[in-house]
Amino acid sequence: xxxxxxxxxxxxxxxxxxxxxxxxxxxxxxxxxxxxxxxxxxxxxxxxxxxxxxxxxxxxxxxxxxxxxxxxxxxxxxxxxxxxxxxxxxxxxxxxxxxxxxxxxxxxxxxxxxxxxxxxxxxxxxxxxxxxxxxxxxxxxxxxxxxxxxxxxxxxxxx
Numbered sequence: 001x002x003x004x005x006x007x008x009x010x011x012x013x014x015x016x017x018x019x020x021x022x023x024x025x026x027x028x029x030x031x032x033x034x035x036x037x038x039x040x041x042x043x044x045x046x047x048x049x050x051x052x053x054x055x056x057x058x059x060x061x062x063x064x065x066x067x068x069x070x071x072x073x074x075x076x077x078x079x080x081x082x083x084x085x086x087x088x089x090x091x092x093x094x095x096x097x098x099x100x101x102x103x104x105x106x107x108x109x110x111x112x113x114x115x116x117x118x119x120x121x122x123x124x125x126x127x128x129x130x131x132x133x134x135x136x137x138x139x140x141x142x143x144x145x146x147x148x149x150x151x152x153x154x155x156x157x158x159x
Contacts, residue, residue: 004095005078005085012117013075013135017068019113025060032056077133079144081151084124086131102126103152106145110138124148 036049067090076087084098103124109132110120120141122133136144 005076005087007077007079009072009075009077009133009135010117010119010137011072012119014068014072016113016117016119016135017071018064021063021068025063028059029056075134079148079151081154084131084148086133096131098124098126098131100148100151100154103148106148106152108141108145122148 032052036052039049039052070090071088074087074089074093078085082100084100084103086094086096086098088094103126105125107123107125108120109123114120114135118138119135120138121135122141122144124131124133133144
């Protein structure tokens with residue numbers, strides 16, 4: 001079997017993903033609280049509210065603790081002269097090979113949470129799709145963007 005990619009994204013990605021999940025969970029709890037309020041207003045049995053609370057608790061645990069850890073463990077990448085290999089997934093592992101001759105341009109993206117932790121994502125664009133390497137150190141992201149861009153130019157000249 002072909003070996004999996006070796007480079008990992010930053011460990012800080014866990015914190016970033018957990019903060020992002022926390023924002024979604026807070027919104028979800030607000031919606032659930034509104035639903036529970038209306039259920040009580042219309043005298044719906046309490047067990048329905050309890051089920052909703054249990055679902056929210058499970059959703060909170062999975063979103064904030066379980067999925068970010070599993071996602072970080074699985075995320076790997078390698079940049080070689082001929083190709084870029086990505087591996088991601090939680091339950092289903094997806095491995096992607098991007099030939100350098102297909103790379104059109106490379107971007108770095110940094111939202112407010114990534115910026116707070118000095119991280120950035122590298123986006124590799126081909127004619128058909130965009131592939132993202134999330135949450136790597138800012139300096140490494142810039143170096144990687146330039147390196148991929150250089151390799152893509154060399155691969156383009158060889159064609």
